[in-house]
Amino acid sequence: MTYLRNRGIAEARAAVDAHRRDCAARQSALAAQKRRANNNLAGATWEQSISTEMQALATTCESRARELREDLLSVEAELRRLEAEQR
Template identity: 45%
Template sequence: MRLLFVAALFAVAQPSWALYKCVGAGGATSFQETPCERAQAQTAIKPLVEAPKPAVAPSGPSGEPSSAVTAGRPTLDQQVKDAEADRLRREAGYTLRDKTAQLERHRQACDSQQREILANTARARNNLAGATYAQSIATEANAAALRCETRGREIQSEVEEARRQCTARGCS
């Protein structure tokens, strides 16, 4: 089994000068420079060649490339701009998703914190110490609520900014 894997690896890793792909009766594939035997299926493989370099487009009177040459084919600069716009659109979508999730996590954490603080009110009894403890719990709950509300507004403004960026870039 290992020998078959190594043979297949070498068959695939043949240099670019292999011109024929031969498939034998048992399904074994080989690459070779000479044509395959008659009993084998043969596929001619074109050698790798360097891609032709684009011709310099003749320019019109304004220095712009002739529309006959560039019609239907975006320039490299346009392709770069399109790729950058696509990247920014995806990034804005990811940012919006992340900020929205951060806001939801913050709200859940605040709710959990309030439940924990208010769970302590059951310990306050009908005595002077209990009344003082209840006052302390209420103060702590109000302070925590204020912190949560302030941070929530900050995150909400970040979400709104991310939503504006996303809309401006055309993401969903």
């Protein structure tokens, strides 16, 4: 219980936040690449490729974010259960 109070929940929240920042940075980098695509056929092909990559990244990020949020909820629920047992 002490671990959950002192580190477990904080670490789970930090993992959610770090993941969110990492995904935002990666999406931003892809968006910057997309803006640099030339206005010709090769650029249009590259732009479409980047769009597909952005979509895949968004799906992957959302899936991992969901897992991390579930982990956080699980840790919080475990702490509540342990606290209830002590009463």
